[in-house]
Amino acid sequence: MTGENVKRCVARIVENYRKELWDISRFLFQNPEIGNQEYQAAALQCEFLRRNGFTVEEKAGGLDTAFIGTFSRGEGSCIAIFSEYDSLPGELGHACGHNLIAAAAMGAAAATKAAMEELGIEGTLMLAGAPDEEFTGGKITLLKKGCFRNVRAAMAVHPTTAKSRVAGGNHAYLTYSCEYRGKSAHSESRPWAGISAQNAVLLFFNALGYARQMVKDGIRIHAYVKDGM
Ligand SMILES: [Zn+2]
Incomplete structure (x- = not known):
């Protein structure tokens, strides 16, 4: 059995799911749910997986919308495939295309399972639904x-242009x-009695900027203020 054979088999099987996968993608796109509130998206995928012969653990890792x-x-x-399904807040909705990730993951899961059966491949296939990928990163939480x-x-997978x-x-x-x-x-009468946390934060951001030029290629450093009071 060559890799090409497996690929062809998966591609043929996934075609059978075409309509259903587009329906999942479209539903998520039209009903965006932000991080950790993806109740409909999680339920839809759990139902799809169960119907296709997977054992499903809901609220995986104690996260409401993980599975x-x-x-x-x-x-x-054991090989894992990830699904993501949270939207961005407000008008943006599924601007990051996580509806497509969910549909692709469901297709990959169903077709890989069918191919394992058809070609007699042994092993465990895991489909992990990771919530809140836009902010906290559900994969990391589930890993921890x-x-x-x-x-x-x-x-x-992640869609891109x-x-x-x-x-x-x-x-x-x-x-x-x-x-x-x-x-x-008091900033007028006794400024010397104060200690400015804001100044410390500004110094920290500047220091971080200088540190950035001294790190090795490929390292990313970001910072933001979460609570300003
Ligand atoms: Zn994304």
Whole structure:
């Protein structure tokens, strides 16, 4: 069995799901739900996975709108495919195209499972629904909760205006949150008695800007103020 054979088999099977996948994509697009509130999107996908023979765990990792579908056949490694389905806030809706990611993930799951059965491939296929990808990044949360302990490799797609391609490099991901506390004082009569947390934050942002030019290629550094009072 060559890779080409498997590819052809998956492509043929996924064609059978064409209409249903477009329906999922369109429904999500027309009913956008922001991060951690993707109740309809999660329910729709859980139902699709169950109907296609996956065992589904809802609220995976204790997250309301996360889910994990699995299909096992004999022994073998566990490969995960990710679905994303949150929208951007307000008018933007699904401007990031997560409706397409969900539809692509469902198609990949159903077709890969059918191909495993047809071609006698053993292993476990996991379909992981990661909520709130726009902000907190559901994949990271699920990873930290230990949901991917047995996963050997994981895949995801994201739509773009560029033609189909394997996306560039990977980045490890670290976040820090800092809190600056000041001390208020009257700005006219006793400014010297005050401590400005805002000044400290501004200095920090400037320092970060200087640090950015000294790091190795490929490193990204970003910061933002979450709460200004
Ligand atoms: Zn996105």
